[in-house]
Amino acid sequence: MKETILTWLNRLLVADVFLILLGFFWFVVAVIGRSVGVSLGFDLWYKLWQPLFNPAIGILFLGAILTWGINKISQKFNS
Template structure:
């Protein structure tokens, strides 16, 4: 059960890392486009910041801390 939970958490975190990386690349490209006057999706990215990217970053940090805590608990019991 414990290994299944850790495996599921790791898969979720990997998917979340890709979402955060894609969001960052989109942010950088859209910001450059905005500064040059080219519409590259800045408005849409900005609308998605609070409902999508902000929670994704929080889940990534929380999952990393939870993964670390599970590892420490496993170390203590072994």
């Protein structure tokens, strides 16, 4: 049961990392585009920051802490 939960949690975290990286690269390209006067979606990225990217970063940190905690508890019971 623990292994199944950790497997799905790790899959979720990997997908979350890719979402965050996609958002970061989009942000970089959009800022560069805005600085040269080309619209590359900065306004749309900014609208998605609060409902999409901000929670994704929170989920990543929560998942990392949760994985660490599950592993620590598992080590304590196995010892």
